[in-house]
Amino acid sequence: MSASPNKRFVRCWTSAALLILIALMLSGCGYHIAGKHGTMPGDITTLSIPIFTNSTSKPDIESTITQAFVNEFVNNVKIDNNSSAVMKGTITSYELKAVSYTQNDVNKEYRLTITLALSITDGNAIIWEDSGISDYEDFSVNISNVSATNEGEVAALRKIGQDIARFTKERMLERF
Template sequence: MKLKLILMAVSLLSGCGYHLAGTENNLPSHLKTIVIPMFANVSPEPGIQANLTTSIRESFINDGRLKVVSENTADMLMKGLIFQYELRAVAFDRRDVAVEYWVILGVDIEVVDQVKKKTYLKQKVNTKWDYKASLDAAGSEASRQIALTQAYRDLANRLLSIVVEKF
């Protein structure tokens, strides 16, 4: 009886498309490498393109399903444009002073299959991360930077999933 239950569970799991998150690779077999040049930035926040691009590259490197290489040898090219950076106050105290903010980032990406010379994917992706404001300016800025770093990582992981898993 136990053996029947185990066999039934195994067959159900294998038949329903079950897989571990972050392990599926839906890329065509000819796409094994990617180049990720510095994203362009037209948002009102100068300089964020360097940290965001670094986070995206690190996400792909750590994942390992696509090898990050230089442009002249890459099967894929990911071009990106940061079109949105917004700091939005979302919670206030009794004196109407902002105590919590959202950091909102929006990017427009295009991934090009350089082997077949065609667009593989074109998409807008947004993320937001919240943080608590501090009474002093230095503390609030430190909290904003932490939230921004978390937003970079979230966006990087989402882009990885979109490109590699088509999810």
């Protein structure tokens, strides 16, 4: 025997109400395409990103980190050396620590940790700043091939630069 018309009507409306409720809940969760939500602090549309200052003892890392920020921010603002809004960065720490060893106590893996101090100013006004942005990346040590270990360190530096730049941009766009 089939369900009565009243029961079918109630089931149909219950299903429709459930679907509408789920749609409303999902629409309120804040889903959005990463990197496309929000605007830059101070509604900045152009930004100058000069080469960051390197206050560590590790030479020639500032251009790699700066380039990561230029690459990350170019999709949200026009990068313009003549902009009144300027992102200034200082690499305050470059730290290598052994994190794993072989059975013979030989370094097997290093952890590279980089810390930055960043600010965005527009004229004399500080629009945004954070003096302790840090990230790390582990890489393998090859005791028989120093060149491979150096390449691992450079790759870790690039990855950290990209990750810190992306994290910083997301924080700015989300106002954290």
